[in-house]
Amino acid sequence: MIPILKRYRAFLFVLLAVLILTFINKSLGKEIIGITSFSLKEMIQVIPPIFLLLGLLDVWVPKETMTKFMGEGSGLKGILLAMFIGSAAAGPLYGAFPVAAVFMKKGVSLKNILIFIGSWSTTKIPLILFEITSLGPKFALTRFLINIPGIIIIATILSKIVPQDEINEIYKKAQESI
Amino acid sequence: MNIILYSLAIILLAASYLKDKSKTKKALKKAWKSFENILPELLVIMLLIGVLLAVVDHDLISSLLGESSGWFGVILASIIGAITLIPGFVAFPTAALLLKGGAGYMQIAAFVSTLMMVGIVTLPVEVKYFGKKISYTRNVLAFMFSFIVAIVVGMVVSNL
Numbered sequence: 581m582i583p584i585l586k587r588y589r590a591f592l593f594v595l596l597a598v599l600i601l602t603f604i605n606k607s608l609g610k611e612i613i614g615i616t617s618f619s620l621k622e623m624i625q626v627i628p629p630i631f632l633l634l635g636l637l638d639v640w641v642p643k644e645t646m647t648k649f650m651g652e653g654s655g656l657k658g659i660l661l662a663m664f665i666g667s668a669a670a671g672p673l674y675g676a677f678p679v680a681a682v683f684m685k686k687g688v689s690l691k692n693i694l695i696f697i698g699s700w701s702t703t704k705i706p707l708i709l710f711e712i713t714s715l716g717p718k719f720a721l722t723r724f725l726i727n728i729p730g731i732i733i734i735a736t737i738l739s740k741i742v743p744q745d746e747i748n749e750i751y752k753k754a755q756e757s758i
Numbered sequence: 759m760n761i762i763l764y765s766l767a768i769i770l771l772a773a774s775y776l777k778d779k780s781k782t783k784k785a786l787k788k789a790w791k792s793f794e795n796i797l798p799e800l801l802v803i804m805l806l807i808g809v810l811l812a813v814v815d816h817d818l819i820s821s822l823l824g825e826s827s828g829w830f831g832v833i834l835a836s837i838i839g840a841i842t843l844i845p846g847f848v849a850f851p852t853a854a855l856l857l858k859g860g861a862g863y864m865q866i867a868a869f870v871s872t873l874m875m876v877g878i879v880t881l882p883v884e885v886k887y888f889g890k891k892i893s894y895t896r897n898v899l900a901f902m903f904s905f906i907v908a909i910v911v912g913m914v915v916s917n918l
Contacts, residue, residue, distance in 0.1 A: 591801040598805055608812055616808035622845055623800065625760060627793065629767035635789030636770050639781050670763050672845065674800060674880050677887040678792040694896070701900075702874040707846040714850035715857070715866070722914040723867060726907055734899045738892055750889050757887070758792045 626671035630679065638682050638758055647687035654692065659732065662692040666699025676700040684754035690747055691739040698731030799883045806879050807843050814842060819852075823861040823869070832908050835865040839872030840901060843879050864912035871904035 585592070598616075602609025650658040669676065676697050683693050703724060711720040739747075774782045823835055844852065853866050876897050877884065884893040 587798050588801070591798055591805070594802055594805045598809065611812040612805075612808040614808075615811045616804050619804040619807055619845075623804070626763075629760075629763040631789040631793045632767040632771055632786075633763075634792060635785035635787070636767075636774055636782075638788050639785040640774065670760055672843070672880075673874075673877055674796065674803065674883050677883055678796060681792065681887055694892075697896075698875070698900075701877075702871070704846070707850075707874075710846060711850050711870075714854040715870075716915075718915050719863065719867070719911060722911050723871065723907060726910050730903045730906070734896065734903060737899060738896055741895065742892055746889065746891065750887075750892070754887065757795050758788050 694735035835869035840876040867911035868908035875900035
């Protein structure tokens, strides 16, 4: 029981703060709880298939295959695959990080993982369709076209500036998270 | 898109179960473990988003970006986008309303861009997987990149 309490202490602390706030300002508290339930609902709707696929990927796809397609030296093929998987995803950015951990475990290069994260964050196909309808095709497509080189440049810079031993450390930690 | 993702997950899960029951069980365990691994942080994020969106409401953003113009507005829009985390399906209609309310395309492009690429509330989760150096640098680079997005989108949308 104690370890669980320890892991969730930040959550319990914030929850307590919100409850106290609700006592002081009832309408604000109500609004906070309403928005939080909305986010929770979104999480419950989107998260299960992502984690199911992640578990299946980890069990069924051999490391060699993933390394060959998306590892160091996978070149353009790896970049395009990373972009495609990220863009086909659904759900908020926090769903991408556990998937990235499985990718690390399977030997995907850091650059491709960061391209995947970048695509997940901003070039998701269902969201682009939605962006076109609400902000217009010129706005959405310009943003999309500039994002592609942007994502690759950011991923390249990041993977260059981090020392190899730090990358190894991150990859080692990823093994334990799944 | 949710339906496609669900169908894909269920079909693959069924195929996996038919092929190898114990492996499927292992996959389910791993799925749960990865989820439980970030659940404490996720719950904090949900509450913080609730607080943020309750305090920084749509009218406030609209008045700030509507009145201000030029670079000050772009910087402000980027900061608001970086801090808040709004699901895309809420963010785009909001952005469209802000445009109607008088905000410029540059400001809205900066807002949308940082909203999606920069995540200050989700930083604890990101650090957990990528470490401080990568996470902080990624967010800073994405923040700076959003200005480029703002300039380009601003030029294309207003001049073409």
